[in-house]
Amino acid sequence: MTWLSVVVQGMLLGGIFAMAAAGLSLVFGVMRIANLAHGDLMILGGYVASVTAAHYGVPVPLTIVVSMVAVGALGYLVQRSMLDRAMGLGELAPMLVTFGISVVIPNVLVQVFSNDAQPLSVGSLGTASIHVGGDLSIGWFPLITLLAAVAVLTVLQLFLHRTQPGRIVRATADDRAVVRLMGVDNRRVYALTTVIAFGTVALAGVLYTMRQGGVTPYEGQLTVLFAFETVIIGGLGSLWGTLAGGMVLGVAQSVGAQISPDLPLLAGHVVFLLVLVFRPQGMFGRSVLA
C-alpha cells in the first residue's frame, strides 16, 4: 500500500513538471528555441509571488495572477528586445541569449533577496488531505496542482486547435514564411507564444513554491532539467505526452526517494536517460507541435 501511495504522490508531483514543461514545448514548437532559462523563470515566478505576499500584503491566491502577469510581461520584453533579433542570427544565438538570462536571473535574486529561502505558505491547505483508504491519503494541495495542470494543458490544447489565434500559432510553427505571405506578422505570433509560455511557467513556479513552502535562487538549475526531461519523456510536440512525461518523472523521483533519501534526482535522471536510449521519440512523440 505504501508503494501505491508513493506512485500517487509522484503522479501529483508530475502535474507541476507538466505545467512547467508545456511552455518549453510550445516555444520550441513555434520558434525552435530551446529556452535554457525556463527553470529560472519558474523560480522567478515563485519569487514574485512570495515577495508580493510578504512585502506588499497581496493575498496568497492573488499572487498567482500577479506572478503570471509580471513574468508574462517580461516574456513580451524578452521576445521583442532579444529573441526576435537573436532568431535572425542563426540557431545558436537564441540559445546563448536564454542561457545568459539563466545566469542573470538567479544572481539578481541572490543579490536582492540573499540565499535564504523566500517562504510562501498556503496555510492549512498545505497539510489538509483526503483519506482514501488503507494508508493512502491524497493531499488537497498536490491534488489541486494536478487539476490545475490538466486545466492549463486543456486550455492550451483548445486554444491551439479551436481558436483563430491558436491556429495561426500552429501555422507559424509549420511555416513562418507562408504565414507572413498570408499577412500575419510572425513576430506578433512569437510574442504571444512567449507570453503564454512565460505566464504558464510562472504559474508552475508559484505552485512549486507553495508546495515546497518556499523557494531559493538557484533551484532553477534543477527545475530546468525537470522541464526538459518531461518534454523529452513525453515526446516533443504532444501536450498530453507532456502530462504523461511529467507523471513518469514525478513517479521516478518519488520511488527513488522512497528507496533512499539521496536517490530522487538520480532516479529521475536515469529514467530520462533510459527513455532516451529505448524510446528517443518519447512516449507520445510526434515531430511537430500539437
Next chain:
Amino acid sequence: MTAQTVPGTEATALPAVHRSRRATVLGLTGTAAVLLAMAALPYLVDSGVTGQLVKLCYLVALASMWNLLTGYAGMMSMGQQAFIGLGAYLLFVVNDHGVNVYAGTLVVSALVALLAWPLSYLAFRLRGGYFAVGTWVIAEVVRLIVVRFDSLGAASGRSLSDVTADPVLRRAFTYWLALAVMAAAVLGTYAMLRSRLGLGLQAIRDDDTAAGSLGVDVTRGKRTVYIAAAAGCAAAGAVICVNSLGVASPTQIFGVQYSALMVFMVIIGGIGTVEGPVIGALAYFLLDKYFAQSGVWYLVVVGAVAIAVSLYLPRGLWGTFAQRTGWAVFPVRHTVGR
C-alpha cells in the same frame, strides 16, 4: 549515362585554393616564442604570478574545447563539467594507485576519452537545445554517482594523497602542467582543424545537412570532436585538482557554472575561431581578477555581457577584428584566388 564535359574547362586553369603559408609560419613562430617565454617564467617571477597563470591556462583550455564543440561541430554543450569533474576525480584514483599527478593527467584524459565514447551515443540522441540539456543531465548523473563513493570523499570532496613535497617545485610543476595542457588544447584544436577532419568540421559548422550530402561523415566528425573535447576538459579538470591539491566540493567541480564560463569566454572572444577562446579567456581572467570581489553583481554582468555580445557582436572580439583586418594567427581557412 555519358559524362558531359563542361565547356571551357580545358581552356581555363582551375583557380588555386590555398592557405596562407606565411601567416602559418609567423603564427606558429610567435606562438612558440610566447610558450617558451611562459615556460621560463618560474625562473623569473614570483610563484604568485605563475599561480594566477595556472588559472588562465586552464581557462584557455576549457574555452578551446567548448569552442571546438560548439563553434566547429555545432554542438552546444552545457555538460562539459561532467568531464572536468571526472578528470579531477579519476586523478584521485590513478594517484592512489601510485601514478604521479603529472603523468596522471595524461592517463585521466585517456580514460575520460574512453568513457566519453559510449556517452556520445546517449548524448547524440538529442539535438540543439535538447542536446545542451541532455549533456547537462549526464553531468548531473555523473556527479550523483561519484558522490556515492566514500573513497572519493562522498559529498564533501577530498585531497590528493601523493603530491610533490617541495612547495616551490610543486608550484613550478603545476604551472608547467597547466601550460602544457593549454598548449595541447590550442595547438591540438589548430592541428585538428587543418586536417581533413577539420575541413569536414568547418562544413558541418556552416550547414550539417549540406556537409552530409557532400560526403562528410557528420556523425563521425561530431563524435571525434565530442571525445576530444571530453579529454581536453578532463585534462583541465585534473589541472584544477592539482592546483588546489584536491577537490573542495563535488557540486563545485561538477557545477554548471563551468559551462557558463566557457560560453562567456568563447562568445566574447569569437566563436568558431582558434584565436577567439584565447582572447575570451584572457578577457574573463582579467575581469575575474579585478571584479570578482564585487560579488554576485559581477556574475550578473557576465550574463548580461554574454547576451549583449551574442546579439550585437556575434563574431566576438577576435572574430570582428579578424574580419576587418583579414588577420589570422592560426589560419585554418582556405581562400580561392591566385
